[in-house]
Amino acid sequence: MSFDFSLIWNSLPLLLAGAGVTIEITAIAVGLGFIFGLITSVCRLSGVKVLQVIAVCYVNIIRGTPMLVQIFLIYFALPMVIGERINPFVAAVAACSINSGAYVSEIFRAGIQSVDKGQMEAGRSLGLSWMQTMRYVILPQAFKHVIPPLGNEFISMTKETSLVSVIGFEELTRRGQLIIAKTYGSFEIWLTVAAIYLVMTLTIARLVSYLEWRFATDDRN
Numbered sequence: 001m002s003f004d005f006s007l008i009w010n011s012l013p014l015l016l017a018g019a020g021v022t023i024e025i026t027a028i029a030v031g032l033g034f035i036f037g038l039i040t041s042v043c044r045l046s047g048v049k050v051l052q053v054i055a056v057c058y059v060n061i062i063r064g065t066p067m068l069v070q071i072f073l074i075y076f077a078l079p080m081v082i083g084e085r086i087n088p089f090v091a092a093v094a095a096c097s098i099n100s101g102a103y104v105s106e107i108f109r110a111g112i113q114s115v116d117k118g119q120m121e122a123g124r125s126l127g128l129s130w131m132q133t134m135r136y137v138i139l140p141q142a143f144k145h146v147i148p149p150l151g152n153e154f155i156s157m158t159k160e161t162s163l164v165s166v167i168g169f170e171e172l173t174r175r176g177q178l179i180i181a182k183t184y185g186s187f188e189i190w191l192t193v194a195a196i197y198l199v200m201t202l203t204i205a206r207l208v209s210y211l212e213w214r215f216a217t218d219d220r221n
Helices: 005-045 049-063 067-082 088-113 117-125 130-167 172-183 186-220
Strands: none
Touching: 005 049, 005 088, 005 130, 005 172, 005 186, 049 088, 067 088, 067 130, 088 130, 117 130, 130 172, 130 186, 172 186
């Protein structure tokens, strides 16, 4: 079997464009997931029973079901309920964000619980409310602890966005499928797709390592 370098070269612009879409949807999903996760983790630790139950149900349901099923529910099942078709991009972002939020919630919960309990007591003794203490005292300390796992979530979501190709959303994996359907160059294209994913994930890993170094440097100073 001959290896067709020209096929890779000719397909690279389309694949890189797909990689750009992958990065875009990952950034949006993890950004929204960051917000969902932070809110959920605070609700879970708030001591308010109703908020705790809602937060626990959300986390358990999302973490206990495959992301592929969640994509199908949002893109195929939800339109049957609301009576309106959902744009593939919107469906992809929604599914990835909701999924990421559940995992980010657990990351933040672990980070918050890693902060010494005396910090909360100290904040309350200074007259701060529970929420003010959480915002100004606990969360800044917890954030330093959650950078590595948040980086891992970003890497995982970068790869898991490939699942949205099943609804026809043209990210990197879908672009690869379309090119293969026309050229039949499965080996060359999938190898290139894998290489692009590898470059993206390694770049994110290096960025996370840099952020860890910066925070460690700031702490020493």
